[in-house]
Amino acid sequence: xxxxxxxxxxxxxxxxxxxxxxxxxxxxxxxxxxxxxxxxxxxxxxxxxxxxxxxxxxxxxxxxxxxxxxxxxxxxxxxxxxxxxxxxxxxxxxxxxxxxxxxxxxxxxxxxxxxxxxxxxxxxxxxxxxxxxxxxxxxxxxxxxxxxxxxxxxxxxxxxxxxxxxxxxxxxxxxxxxxxxxxxxxxxxxxxxxxxxxxxxxxxxxxxxxxxxxxxxxxxxxxxxxxxxxxxxxxxxxxxxxxxxxxxxxxxxxxxxxxxxxxxxxxxxxxxxxxxxxxxxxxxxxxxxxxxxxxxxxxxxxxxxxxxxxxxxxxxxxxxxxxxxxxxxxxxxxxxxxxxxxxxxxxxxxxxxxxxxxxxxxxxxxxxxxxxxxxxxxxxxxxxxxxxxxxxxxxxxxxxxxxxxxxxxxxxxxxxxxxxxxxxxxxxxxxxxxxxxxxxxxxxxxxxxxxxxxxxxxxxxxxxxxxxxxxxxxxxxxxxxxxxxxxxxxxxxxxxxxxxxxxxxxxxxxxxxxxxxxxxxxxxxxxxxxxxxxxxxxxxxxxxxxxxxxxxxxxxxxxxxxxxxxxxxxxxxxxxxxxxxxxxxxxxxxxxxxxxxxxxxxxxxxxxxxxxxxxxxxxxxxxxxxxxxxxx
Amino acid sequence: xxxxxxxxxxxxxxxxxxxxxxxxxxxxxxxxxxxxxxxxxxxxxxxxxxxxxxxxxxxxxxxxxxxxxxxxxxxxxxxxxxxxxxxxxxxxxxxxxxxxxxxxxxxxxxxxxxxxxxxxxxxxxxxxxxxxxxxxxxxxxxxxxxxxxxxxxxxxxxxxxxxxxxxxxxxxxxxxxxxxxxxxxxxxxxxxxxxxxxxxxxxxxxxxxxxxxxxxxxxxxxxxxxxxxxxxxxxxxxxxxxxxxxxxxxxxxxxxxxxxxxxxxxxxxxxxxxxxxx
Numbered sequence: 001x002x003x004x005x006x007x008x009x010x011x012x013x014x015x016x017x018x019x020x021x022x023x024x025x026x027x028x029x030x031x032x033x034x035x036x037x038x039x040x041x042x043x044x045x046x047x048x049x050x051x052x053x054x055x056x057x058x059x060x061x062x063x064x065x066x067x068x069x070x071x072x073x074x075x076x077x078x079x080x081x082x083x084x085x086x087x088x089x090x091x092x093x094x095x096x097x098x099x100x101x102x103x104x105x106x107x108x109x110x111x112x113x114x115x116x117x118x119x120x121x122x123x124x125x126x127x128x129x130x131x132x133x134x135x136x137x138x139x140x141x142x143x144x145x146x147x148x149x150x151x152x153x154x155x156x157x158x159x160x161x162x163x164x165x166x167x168x169x170x171x172x173x174x175x176x177x178x179x180x181x182x183x184x185x186x187x188x189x190x191x192x193x194x195x196x197x198x199x200x201x202x203x204x205x206x207x208x209x210x211x212x213x214x215x216x217x218x219x220x221x222x223x224x225x226x227x228x229x230x231x232x233x234x235x236x237x238x239x240x241x242x243x244x245x246x247x248x249x250x251x252x253x254x255x256x257x258x259x260x261x262x263x264x265x266x267x268x269x270x271x272x273x274x275x276x277x278x279x280x281x282x283x284x285x286x287x288x289x290x291x292x293x294x295x296x297x298x299x300x301x302x303x304x305x306x307x308x309x310x311x312x313x314x315x316x317x318x319x320x321x322x323x324x325x326x327x328x329x330x331x332x333x334x335x336x337x338x339x340x341x342x343x344x345x346x347x348x349x350x351x352x353x354x355x356x357x358x359x360x361x362x363x364x365x366x367x368x369x370x371x372x373x374x375x376x377x378x379x380x381x382x383x384x385x386x387x388x389x390x391x392x393x394x395x396x397x398x399x400x401x402x403x404x405x406x407x408x409x410x411x412x413x414x415x416x417x418x419x420x421x422x423x424x425x426x427x428x429x430x431x432x433x434x435x436x437x438x439x440x441x442x443x444x445x446x447x448x449x450x451x452x453x454x455x456x457x458x459x460x461x462x463x464x465x466x467x468x469x470x471x472x473x474x475x476x477x478x479x480x481x482x483x484x485x486x487x488x489x490x491x492x493x494x495x496x497x498x499x500x501x502x503x504x505x506x507x508x509x510x511x512x513x514x515x516x517x518x519x520x521x522x523x524x525x526x527x528x529x530x531x532x533x534x535x536x537x538x539x540x541x542x543x544x545x546x547x548x549x550x551x552x553x554x555x556x557x558x559x560x561x562x563x564x565x566x567x568x569x570x571x572x573x574x575x576x577x578x579x580x581x582x583x584x585x586x587x588x589x590x591x592x593x594x595x596x597x598x599x600x601x602x603x604x605x606x607x608x609x610x611x612x613x614x615x616x617x618x619x620x621x622x623x624x625x626x627x628x629x630x631x632x
Numbered sequence: 633x634x635x636x637x638x639x640x641x642x643x644x645x646x647x648x649x650x651x652x653x654x655x656x657x658x659x660x661x662x663x664x665x666x667x668x669x670x671x672x673x674x675x676x677x678x679x680x681x682x683x684x685x686x687x688x689x690x691x692x693x694x695x696x697x698x699x700x701x702x703x704x705x706x707x708x709x710x711x712x713x714x715x716x717x718x719x720x721x722x723x724x725x726x727x728x729x730x731x732x733x734x735x736x737x738x739x740x741x742x743x744x745x746x747x748x749x750x751x752x753x754x755x756x757x758x759x760x761x762x763x764x765x766x767x768x769x770x771x772x773x774x775x776x777x778x779x780x781x782x783x784x785x786x787x788x789x790x791x792x793x794x795x796x797x798x799x800x801x802x803x804x805x806x807x808x809x810x811x812x813x814x815x816x817x818x819x820x821x822x823x824x825x826x827x828x829x830x831x832x833x834x835x836x837x838x839x840x841x842x843x844x845x846x847x848x849x850x851x852x853x854x855x856x857x858x859x860x861x862x863x864x865x866x867x868x869x870x871x872x873x874x875x876x877x878x879x880x881x882x883x884x885x886x887x888x889x890x891x892x893x894x895x896x897x898x899x900x901x902x903x904x905x906x907x908x909x910x
Binding site: 067089091184220221222224245246451468500502561562566569 | 831
C-alpha cells in the first residue's frame with residue numbers, strides 16, 4: 001500500500017526542484033538530538049491536517065497524499081490539487097496528519113469497493129449522478145456524507161468499525177511508515193495521529209488524537225472510530241488507557257470546533273447525561289490536556305454573548321455561531337453557547353473543581369488549520385482554503401456558499417486563515433514536543449508566529465523582566481502550570497510578546513482572568529497589561545483601552561507597523577486577588593489591524609467584496625492558562 | 633501450428649504476466665472481501681468470523697468483548713453482509729466513479745515493484761545529481777544593534793551611531809533599544825537568522841562587507857546596525873547529514889519512474905483517438 005501512496009505524489013515530487021528544506025542548519029546532523037535544559041525555543045506546527053485519506057477531503061477533490069503534506073509542511077513547493085503552486089513562507093517544525101478514523105480511506109480501498117457503494121437507497125443513486133456531474137455536485141455529495149454522519153443515516157457498511165478494520169489497518173500502517181521516514185529529530189517532527197470524528201445530531205465532538213510514539217508502538221492499535229458508541233468520548237479514553245498500559249506509549253486527544261457543538265463539547269454532564277464525577281474529571285483532564293481553539297472553521301476562544309465586556313470576543317465567530325456543524329440541530333440557542341467556547345469551559349472547570357473536586361476542563365490552548373487540502377496554510381496572503389474546492393486559484397471562493405452539510409448561510413469568507421500551534425520544547429523531537437503539549441506549555445495563534453512567554457509566581461520583582469525567561473523558570477511556573485500557596489499575596493506574572501517579523505506589530509497584551517466567586521459562580525475579567533504607544537493611549541472611564549489606529553490600505557493590502565510595538569514586556573500583579581478563590585489566568589496578544597484573506601483575493605482577481613465580508617481583523621495569540629488553587 | 637505460436641508468444645509477453653497477476657490479485661481481494669457467496673441467501677457467521685470480531689475488539693480495548701458486546705458485533709456484521717449482497721444484486725458497484733477511481737489506484741499499485749533500500753552509492757549519486765537541493769546554506773558570525781522601528785531614528789543619528797561603534801567609543805549593548813534579540817550570533821545559518829529576524833534581514837546581509845558596523849539594515853522589527861564578523865560560505869552536504877531526505881527523494885523518484893514505465897507499457901497496447909487531436 002505504501003507504494004500506492006507514494007505513487008500519488010510522484011508527479012509532485014518530480015516537479016519539486018531547487019528546494020532547500022534540509023541542510024540549512026550547518027550544525028544540524030544525525031538523529032541524536034540534544035535537549036536544552038529548559039525550553040529555549042518555540043516550535044511551530046499544525047496538529048490538524050487532512051489528506052486524501054480522509055473520506056471527506058477526498059470527496060472535496062483532494063488528491064494530495066500524506067507524503068506531499070509532509071513535504072509541504074517542511075517547506076517544499078508542491079502543486080495543489082487544483083493546480084496552483086503552493087509553498088509556505090516559512091517551514092513548520094512539526095506536523096500531525098490527522099485523517100478521519102471514521103470511514104478512514106472509505107473511498108480509497110479497492111477491496112472494500114462494493115461495500116462502499118452501500119449507502120442506503122435514499123441518496124445512493126443521486127450520489128452517482130452528482131459525482132459524475134460536476135465539482136459542485138461532488139461537493140454536495142460530501143456535504144451529504146457529513147450530514148448523513150451527523151444524522152446517523154449512513155449505513156453500517158460505511159461507518160462500522162469492523163467493516164473498516166482491514167482498509168484502516170493498511171492505511172494506518174502506511175501512515176506509520178511515511179511518518180517515521182519524514183520524522184527527523186532536530187529538524188522536523190512528524191507525529192502519528194488521526195481524528196476521532198463523532199457528531200451526534202450534528203454536534204461536533206471531534207478530537208485530534210496524537211501519539212508520542214512511532215509506528216512500532218502506534219500500529220499495534222488501529223485509529224479508534226466513533227461509530228460503535230455514537231461518540232461517547234469516555235470510550236476513546238478507555239481505548240487510550242488500554243494502549244498506554246499495553247505498550248508503555250503515550251497518547252493525547254485534542255477537542256476542536258467546540259464552536260459548532262451546540263454546547264456539547266464542554267457540557268456540565270457526561271455524554272450519557274449523568275453528572276460529572278471526580279473520576280470522569282480526572283480522566284478527561286489527563287487525556288485531553290490541550291484544546292484546539294482556533295482553526296479555519298472559526299475561533300472558539302470566546303463569544304460576545306458570554307463575554308459582553310470583551311470588545312474582541314467576536315473574532316472568528318461570524319457564521320459559525322448560527323448552528324452546529326451540519327446545522328441539523330436547529331439554530332444554536334444562546335444558552336448553548338456556554339458549552340461551546342473555551343473561556344467559558346475554563347470557568348466551568350473551576351466550578352466543577354469546587355463541586356466534584358477535580359477539573360475536567362483544565363486544558364491548554366493551541367491553534368491548527370484543519371485544512372482538508374493536505375496543505376497546512378494559515379497565512380492570510382497564502383491561504384489555500386478549507387478544502388480543494390476553495391483553493392487559492394478559485395476566484396469567487398470568498399463568496400461561495402459553504403453549505404458543508406448545512407442548508408443555510410455559511411460562506412467562503414467565514415473561513416479563517418487560522419491557526420498554528422506553538423510549543424515551548426527542549427528540542428524539536430516527538431518526545432519533547434509531545435511532553436510540552438502534555439504539560440500545556442503551548443499556545444495558539446491565528447496564523448502569525450509571535451513569540452509569547454508567560455510565567456506566574458509569587459516572588460517576581462520589578463527587575464525580573466530583564467532576564468525574563470531564566471527568572472520565569474527559576475522563580476515561577478510557565479504557561480500551563482499550577483500555582484498554589486503564596487501566603488495570601490496576589491500572584492505576579494512575567495509576560496513578553498514579540499511580533500512575528502514577517503507579520504504585523506502588536507497592539508496590546510491582555511490577561512484574561514477567570515475565578516469562582518463566593519456563591520460558587522464563575523466570573524471573568526480582562527486586564528490590558530501592556531500596549532503600544534503607551535504615552536498616548538490610555539484606559540478610559542469604561543475600563544477600555546483606546547483602540548489602536550487602523551492603518552490598513554485595502555487597495556494595496558498594506559498596513560503601517562509603526563502604530564504597533566515590536567515587543568511588549570511587563571510584570572503584572574493581579575489587583576483583585578482573593579486567595580480563597582480558584583482562578584486561572586491566560587494571555588491574549590493582539591496584533592494591529594491587518595487585512596483578511598478575502599482582501600488579498602480581491603486584489604489578485606480584481607473583485608469587489610460585498611459590505612458584510614470582514615476585511616480587517618486583529619490576529620492574535622492565546623496562551624495556555626496558569627491556574628491558581630487555594631492551599632488545602 | 634500458427635495458433636500455438638501465437639499463444640506461446642502471448643504467454644511470453646510480460647504484459648500478459650502482469651495482467652494475469654493483476655487478475656489474480658484482484659480475484660483474491662474480491663474473494664476475501666467476504667468469504668461468502670454474494671448470490672446466496674444464507675448467511676453463516678462461522679467460528680473464524682467471530683474470532684475476527686473478537687480480535688478486532690480486543691485490539692481496540694485490550695480486553696475481549698462481553699457476551700452482550702459480542703452479540704452487537706455479530707448483528708452489525710449480519711446487517712453489513714445483507715446490505716453488501718443486496719447492493720451487488722442491484723449492481724450498485726458498477727458505474728461508480730469512486731470505485732472506478734479505486735481501480736485506477738490499484739492498477740497503479742500493481743504496476744510497481746517494491747523499491748529496494750538504496751545503497752550508499754546510489755544515494756551518493758542521487759545527492760550529487762541534485763547539488764542545489766542538499767547544499768548547506770551559508771552562515772554568519774555577526775553582531776547587531778536594534779535601532780527601533782523604521783523612522784524612529786534620524787539617518788544622521790544612525791550614521792553617528794555606526795561611527796561610534798566602529799571607532800570603539802560606544803558598546804553595542806548601550807546603543808541597542810530593548811528587544812529580546814541576541815546582540816551576537818555565532819555560525820548562524822540563514823534559515824535560523826530568518827526565523828529570528830525575518831527574511832528581509834537575511835537578504836540584506838549578503839552584500840555586506842565584513843568587519844565593519846553598517847546600517848540601517850531592515851528587519852521585521854525595524855532597523856539595525858550590523859557588523860558581519862565572518863561569512864561562512866555554503867557547501868555541499870555530506871550524505872550523513874541529509875541521508876533521510878535523500879532517501880525519501882530517491883525513493884519517490886524510483887516509484888515515479890516505475891509508474892511511468894508501467895503506464896507506457898500499457899498505453900502502447902492501445903490505439904487512442906481523441907477528437908481534434910492529431
